[in-house]
Amino acid sequence: MPGTIAAIGEPAxxxxxxLAGVVIFxxxxxxxxxxxxxxxxxxxxxxxxxPRSARALEPALTDxxxxMTVVLPS
Structure with a gap:
């Protein structure tokens, strides 16, 4: 079942x-x-x-x- 791919974090x-169609927050x-x-x-x-977003969301990510989440390398 296809779904949205999103990204959360610093704009830069x-x-x-x-460019790949990811919804940016x-x-x-x-x-x-x-x-x-x-x-x-x-x-x-x-x-x-x-990485900053992953730290801020750490409690929510255990639900x-x-x-599914993927963390960019730092």
Missing amino acids: LLDGFR TGSTDEEIRRAWTALPPDTAIVILT PRSP
Whole structure:
């Protein structure tokens, strides 16, 4: 079943993914990152995270109902 591929994090690290059709949610603070996580479309299948985003979302990522996540190398 196809779904949305999204990315959350700092714009400078994610802008290139937009060319591949990834939906970008930018955030530079923990609050902005958590807000972006809750704004993900319901059909999101994969979320690409910057290292900062992964740290900010660490508790939410353990939920088995969460989409699959991939963290960019630092």
